[in-house]
Amino acid sequence: MRSLQFCYPILLHLFLFHLLSHFSSSLPLCRHDQSSALLHFKNSFSLNTEASEWCDIYRNSPYPKTASWQNGSDCCLWDGVTCDTISGNVIGLDLSCSWLQGTFHQNSTLFQLTHLQTLNLADNDFSGSPMPSHFGGLQSLVYLNLSHSDFAGGIPSKISRLSNLVSLDLSRNDDLRIEPIQWKKLIQNATNLRELVFSGIDMSSIKPSSLSFLMNLSSSLVSLSLRHTGLHGNLSNSILCLPNLQILDLSFNDDLKIQLPKFNWSTSLTHLILWSTKSLGGNLPDSIGHLKSLYYLDLPNFELPGTIPPSFGNLSQLTFLGLHACKLQAPIPPSFWNLTQLTVLDLSFNNFSSQIPSSLSNFQHLTQLYLSENYFSGPIPNWMFHLVNLTWLTLSSNNLSGHVEFHQFLKLKNLQILDLSNNNFFSISFNKNLKMLDLSNNKIRRRVPKWLNDFEHYPLYSLNLSYNLLTSISDFSMMNIKYIDLSHNMLQGDLPIPSSSTSFFSVSNNKLTGDISSAICNASSLEVLNLSHNNLTGPIPQCLGNFPLLSNLNLQKNHLSGSIPTNISKENSHLETLNLNGNQLVGPLPQSLVQCKQLQVLDVGENNIDDQFPSWLDALSELQVLILRANKFYGVIPSRFKTKNPFSKLRIIDLSHNSFSGPLPIAYIKNFKGMKNVDKDTIGLNYLGNFSTFTGLVYLDSIVVTMKGFSIELEKILTTFTTIDLSKNLFEGEISKVFDELISLRGLNLSHNRINGTIPHSLGNLKSLEWLDLSSNKLEGEIPVALTNLNFLSYLNLSQNRLEGMIPQGKQFNTFLDESYAGNSKLCGFPLSRKCNKDEEQPPSPSTSHFDHEKEEFGFGWKAVALGYGCGVIFGMVMGYVVFAIGKPEWLVTTFGGETNKMRRMRNKPHGYRTSRN
Incomplete structure (x- = not known):
């Protein structure tokens, strides 16, 4: 009996071993042709080891999956490969974040795996390869994910053949686009789609009406993400009424307008994200309370003036609520405080006033709270220190005041990020666990x-x-x-x-x-170093040229001396901005700068640099701003260059106040592509500089330019701002017709040179021109009538030349005073006192002129000008400048970088600063 009991474990192990052996032998090995195709696909790419850290942190993929792929082994056991248990065919391939880098060939052996049902190549680097049309041949595909893989060009029409697709994700391929015909075919054929993610793809050619094709997916579509696609126009709200839709993200389409429906919402919605889209008008509809499954609602910048509807209290599942900059105001309905599941609440940039509502204490699960830019008057209430789960608290730009006690913040043990900037606190102490602290603009003294x-x-x-x-x-x-x-x-x-x-x-x-x-x-470790506008002296330390991570170095407006460090080299490959303006630097411009391939802004103006024109700078393909003004540069600017497209991205060039001679640098000007077609489709206002998404700290490039006769410091530079200033040199010859190609140019100053010939009629093609200064030259002939077509021209100076004939009349020319034409003894007509003939028609009276219309825009009119003119030219110019500087209109603030107090406060605030939006 004992021997039999002893045999039971042995018999059991033998049985299990036999069963396992039989089961193992029944599993088919990977087919040889498919194994070979996979290996060939692997070998067609290199491994980008720089992606390892990112993949490890953000995708939990610490090693490339293809590392386990070895010739002679069963490919069904390789990482990322799934085989059919009966046929052995490869039916699934997941190579997401596998460090793949290189060109994705159109005839890739990947397309030999015709049995694939799921394919994930997300988070790799295919180096701008066109998306192969052969993806459309994998007709068994149910799941396809090519997101964040650097495909470019158009989405091939053959992709619409994938009629079995349930999930399609092509997002975050910034150079990928889809045309209307491909969009229509895809939506009409892929009738089983449950998830469609096109975020970041260029859909600007798709009309909002074409989104109605999505109604073909009304029985299947569950998730739709079209964020940052360039969609524009008025969108029908029918998309919000798809019966099974749970996730809808249309955010960051700044020119897309949508009206929230007043009934028939998709009651299945769990996520509704409309950040930076626009409202077609109206308040928050009461029907929003029908979305009882909603737990993520983000409507920032949606401009929904009015109050929060009482029906909000029905959204009992809501955990994330973003109503940033919606123009909302008090009172907040009592039902709102029923949203006790909230973990993130953003009510910033609205019109709420009085004290911070005490009912916020109901939200005990809050981890992030944003109440900045409202009108909350008084101390931080004590109940706020009982929100013990807070990690991020923003109360900036209110009217909060008083003393903030250290022991109170000890209660917020999880608090890491705190922003109390732009308030009136006079004493503050905090928890030592903080990671971010913003106390800017709080009148902290000494x-x-x-x-x-x-x-x-x-x-x-x-x-x-x-x-x-x-x-x-x-x-x-x-x-x-x-x-x-x-x-x-x-x-x-x-x-x-x-x-x-x-x-x-x-x-x-x-x-x-x-x-x-x-x-x-x-x-x-410095990336941004800004020491500008101080009284620092002595030389620039040589070591600054070798900082490996430095991207922005700003030392302008000090009293630094000596030469520019000569060791700036390829070791500092990240340098984007070098601003040394307004110092006492000498010597030549170091040619080592040519190694800084990412350089966008180079400003060495207002120094004592003695050199010829640095033509070697044309090798810097990213250069957008070049300022050499007020130095000792000299000589002829060469007409030949070594690179194919020199200065093609240049948008601001200032060579004024030097000793350059010879003809105007037409060869270079002809290649200024950055001034020919400047970002017509740019969404929002973009500035040159460096921005930290996590901290909200921002470095904005600033420069000094001569604009409309005045020297002005632009505290930030719009990427669409363009100007050429070649004034106060020794240039000679005629003005070439090449200038008429610079259709995005805003300012042109060629004054105080030796330029002769006539003013080209073609300058009338510069429709964006706002100021033109050709004064103090040797120009002859008549003023072209074509210049009256420059509708934005608000400053004109043609004085001190040899022009003759009648001054053109009409439009902008009726606004210019006689100073614009002084020193041209043969000119006649308004506004000069010299008449051309007895029958000359008088121009429109000032009350009906375009200048009177501009009174509202500029903040001053004929009275201010008459006052200045009556008291003398100099006094008038001074008064005009004072009015211009103090009463500058909002459009000028936005365009040229001056700031209101509110804009200054907003400058340090990130546009998508919440961790949940990164």
């Missing part, structure tokens, strides 16, 4: 608060103390702080030195003195 030194051994990551009244930080340790902004204070004494781990350091617009200490060489 020294940095002592409690900040407690963070020396704690993980404070970002600190913003800009726009305060600090005079000293001598007792403050910046150890371990990665992002520091101390700009726009009253700091005095020597330059404070950031730590070796600091990435962003700005102390611009202070009163710092002395040399830049060599100790700054230890801060080799």
Whole structure:
């Protein structure tokens, strides 16, 4: 009996071994032809090891899946490969985030795997390859994901043959587009689609009416994401009424307008995201309360003036609510406080007033709370310190005041990011767990608060103390702080030195003195260094030229001397901005700059640099701003160049106040493609600079330009701003017709040279031109009537030339005063006192002129001009400038970078600053 019991385990193991062996032998091996196709596909790419960290952090893919692919082994056991258990055919391939890099060939062996049902190639780098049409031959595909893989060109029409598709994701291929015919075919044939993700694809040619084809998917479509696709126009709200739709994302289509339906919503909706789309009008409809399955609602910038409807209280499942910048106002209905499941709430940039509602204390699950840019008057209420789950709190730009107690913030043990900027707090203390702290524009005086030194051994990551009244930080340790902004204070004494781990350091617009200490060489992690607008002296440390990560270096408006570091080389491959304007630098421009292939802004104006024109700069293909003004540059600018497309992206060039001679640099000007067609389809306002999405800290490039007769500092540079200034040199010869190709040019200044000949009629083609200065030259002949077609021209100076004949009349020319034509003894007609003949018609009276119409736009009219004219030319110009500077209109603020107080406050706020939106 005992022997029999002893045999039972042996018999059982033998049985299981036999069963396992039989089962294993019944599994088919991968077919040889498919194994060979996979290996060939693998070998057609290299491995991008730089993608390893990103894939590990964001996709939990720490190694390339193809590493396990070896010749002679069963491909059904390879990572990412799935085989049919009966036939052995490869039916699934998941190579997402597998570090693949290289060209995706049209005849790739991948397309030999005709039994594929699922294919995922997301998060690889196919180097701008056209999307192969042979994807359309994999007709068994049910799931296809090619997102974030750098495909380019048009989506092939054959993709519509994939009639079995249930999920299609082509998102985040920024150079991929779909045409209307391909869109129509795809939607009409793929009738089983449940998930369609086209975010980031160019759909600008698709009319909103064509989205009605989606009604063909009314019985299947569950998820639709078309964010940042360039859709524009008025969209029917029928898309919100698809019966099974659960996820809809139309965000970041700035020119797309949609009206929220007042009935027949898709009651299945769980996610509705309309960030940066536009409302066709009306308030938040009460029907929104029917969406009882909704738990993610994001309607920022949707402009829904009025109040929150009481029906919001029905959205009991809601965990994320974004109503940022919707023009909402009080009262908030009592039912709103029933949304107790909320974890993220954004009511910032609205018109709520009075104290912060105490009912917010009901939201005990909140992790992120945004109440900035409202009108909340009083202290931070005590109940807010009971929201113990908060990780991110933003209360900036309100009227909060009083004393913030340290012990109160100790209760918020999870708080990492805190923004109290632009308030009136007079005493503040905080929890040591903070990672980000923004106290900008809070009237903090004299020294940095002592409690900040407690963070020396704690993980404070970002600190913003800009726009305060600090005079000293001598007792403050910046150890371990990665992002520091101390700009726009009253700091005095020597330059404070950031730590070796600091990435962003700005102390611009202070009163710092002395040399830049060599100790700054230890801060080799710097990416942004802004020391501008101080009183620093001495040479620029050579080590700044070798910082490997430095992208923005701004030392303008100091008293620095010596030469520009000559060691700027390919080691600093990230350099995008070098601004040394307004110092006392000497010597030639170092040719080592040619190694900085990413350079976009180079400004060495207002120095003593002695050199010929640096024609070698034409090798910098990304250069957009070149300012050499007011130096000692000399000689003829060469008409030949080594590169194929020199200065093709240049949008601002200022060579004024030098000694350049010879003909105008027509060969270069002819190639200024950046001034021929500037971003007509650009969405929103974009500026040159560096922006940190995580911290919200921003570096914006600034330059000084001569605009409409005045020297003005642009505190930020629109990417669409274009100007050419070649004034006050020794250029000679005629004005070429090449200029008429620069149809996006806003300003042209060729004054104070030796230019002769006539003014070309073709200048009338520069429809965007706002100022034109050809004064103090040797121009002859008549003023072309074609110039009256320049509808945006608001400044014209043709004085001190040899022009003759009648001044053209009509449109903008009726607004210019006689100073525009002074010193041309043979000119006649309005506004000069010299009449051309007795029968000359008088121009329209000032009350009906275009200038009177501009009174509303510019903030001044004929009275201000008459006052100045009556008191003398000089006094009038001074008065005009004062009015221009103080009463500058909003369109000018937006276009040329001046700032209202509110815009300055917003400047440091990221546009998509919530962690949930990254």
